[in-house]
Amino acid sequence: MSRPTPNADAPRTRKGGAAESATAALADVLQPGQSVELLQELHILTRDGRLNQDSRRKLKQVQHLYQFIEKLLAELPEGGAAATVADHGAGKSYLGFILYDLFLRHRANAFVYGIETREELVQRSRALAQRLGFERMRFLPLSVAESTQSDALPARIDMVTALHACDTATDDAIAFGLAKAARFMVLVPCCQAEVAASLRQHKALALARTPLAELWRHPLHTREVGSQLTNVLRCLYLEAQGYQVTVTELVGWEHSMKNELIIARRTGHRKASAAQRLQALLAEFGLESLAQTRFPLGSPPERPASA
Numbered sequence: 001m002s003r004p005t006p007n008a009d010a011p012r013t014r015k016g017g018a019a020e021s022a023t024a025a026l027a028d029v030l031q032p033g034q035s036v037e038l039l040q041e042l043h044i045l046t047r048d049g050r051l052n053q054d055s056r057r058k059l060k061q062v063q064h065l066y067q068f069i070e071k072l073l074a075e076l077p078e079g080g081a082a083a084t085v086a087d088h089g090a091g092k093s094y095l096g097f098i099l100y101d102l103f104l105r106h107r108a109n110a111f112v113y114g115i116e117t118r119e120e121l122v123q124r125s126r127a128l129a130q131r132l133g134f135e136r137m138r139f140l141p142l143s144v145a146e147s148t149q150s151d152a153l154p155a156r157i158d159m160v161t162a163l164h165a166c167d168t169a170t171d172d173a174i175a176f177g178l179a180k181a182a183r184f185m186v187l188v189p190c191c192q193a194e195v196a197a198s199l200r201q202h203k204a205l206a207l208a209r210t211p212l213a214e215l216w217r218h219p220l221h222t223r224e225v226g227s228q229l230t231n232v233l234r235c236l237y238l239e240a241q242g243y244q245v246t247v248t249e250l251v252g253w254e255h256s257m258k259n260e261l262i263i264a265r266r267t268g269h270r271k272a273s274a275a276q277r278l279q280a281l282l283a284e285f286g287l288e289s290l291a292q293t294r295f296p297l298g299s300p301p302e303r304p305a306s307a
Contacts, residue, residue: 029051029056029059029060029063031063031066031102033102034098034101034102035101035132036049037132038097038098038101038132039059041128041131041132042092042094042097042128043055044058044059044094058094061250062094062095062098062163063098064250065095065163065186065188065250065261066095066098066099066102066103068186068261068263069099069159069161069186070102070103072159072183072184072186072263072265073085073099073103073104073159075183076158076159076183078107078109079109081109082109082110082111082154083104083107083109083110083111083158084110084111084112084113084154084156084157084158084159085099085104085110085111085112085113085157085158085159085160085161086112086113086115086147086153086157086159086160086161086176086180086182087099087112087113087114087115087161087162087163088115088144088147088160088161088162088165088169088172088173088176089115089116089162089163089165089166089169089172089173090114090115090116090121090125090139091116091118091121092121092124092125093114093116093121093125093139094163095161095163096112096114096125096137096161097125097128097129097134097137099112099161100112100134100136100137101134104136105134105136110136111136111137111138112136112137112138113137113138113139113140113152113153113157114137114138114139114140115140115142115144115147115176116139116140116141116142117141117142117143118141119141122139122140122141123139125137125139126139138152140152140153144169144172144173144175144176147176148175148176148179148180153180154180155180156180156181156182157176157177157180157181157182158182158183158184159182159183159184159185159186160173160176160177160180160182160184160185160186161173161185161186161187162185162186162187162188162189163188164188164189164190165187165188165189165190166190166191167190167191167192167193167194168194168294170187170189170190170192170234171234171294173185173187174187174234174237174238177264178241181266182266183265183266184263184264184265184266185238185243185262185263185264186261186262186263186264187234187261187262187263187264188250188260188261188262189227189230189231189234189260189262192226192227192230192231193223193226194226194230194290194294195226195227195229195230195233195285195287195290196216196222196223196225196226196227196230197226198226198285198286198287198289198290199216199222199225199226199229199285199286199287200216200219200222202286203216203217203222205286206285206286210284212284229281229285231247231260231262232281233278233281233282233287233290233294233295234262235247235262236274236275236277236278236281237274237278237294237295237297238262238264239271239274240270240271240272240274240275240278240297241270241297242266242267242268242269242270243264243265243266243267244264244265244267245262245263245264245265246262246263246264246265247260247261247262247263248261248263249261275297278295278297279291279297282295
């Protein structure tokens with residue numbers, strides 16, 4: 001006997017009183033209409049609908065991020081061209097699934113693309129989307145360079161997200177967003193190491209050149225200054241490429257130490273002052289090589305007015 005095809009627009013709840021009681025008990029943490037079954041499949045909820053401390057923290061982070069993203073998604077026009085979201089470095093696609101479940105599932109022309117290099121995670125996400133009837137989710141086993149050129153993605157993407165993208169994965173997501181002329185980028189960086197490694201490599205020369213190098217003389221400070229500097233450079237780069245940038249906390253520090261949220265909105269106005277400050281900071285910290293690899297200041301693609 002074949003299994004009935006799930007209805008993509010039906011509420012995602014498990015059968016029986018167990019799901020109803022679980023939903024009632026979780027009313028303080030679930031969004032209206034949120035799928036209990038999805039959260040169980042993602043192992044955020046247990047099979048009996050319970051939350052442990054770790055999963056509650058994870059759910060709080062993702063749903064708090066959703067509150068920021070929802071406001072941006074609401075700005076996308078309905079009808080006409082498809083609304084597209086690319087979740088870069090998707091991992092198990094917690095964010096992509098929750099975005100689809102809470103918002104994009106209700107828009108007939110909305111698509112989510114989960115981009116992840118690990119084939120096993122891509123296959124797992126594909127299987128889950130099929131079980132839940134999330135028909136407009138696509139999962140692609142691609143690197144950033146491949147995803148930028150792949151015919152499996154549209155030429156233009158409305159929103160690029162990267163949740164806890166480790167080290168240079170955030171820079172990859174930014175490069176992808178620029179190539180796709182993304183309207184919005186929503187980034188939560190994690191574990192920045194590249195700039196810290198460069199600071200460490202040239203530490204002796206920097207100490208002889210400027211007293212500012214005392215800020216990163218000790219290894220712990222090198223890591224902290226490198227992380228801070230990395231995100232400052234990213235923000236300047238986005239402004240220089242035509243984006244308005246907002247930086248805020250994702251959630252309280254009791255939930256995550258990787259807490260910085262960068263929201264970039266495309267204006268098309270490239271700030272010359274941001275480009276100048278970016279180049280000055282790279283020179284000041286001995287990071288000129290990154291101007292070619294991470295922060296090239298060539299012209300980004302133009303987004304058609306009708307897109």
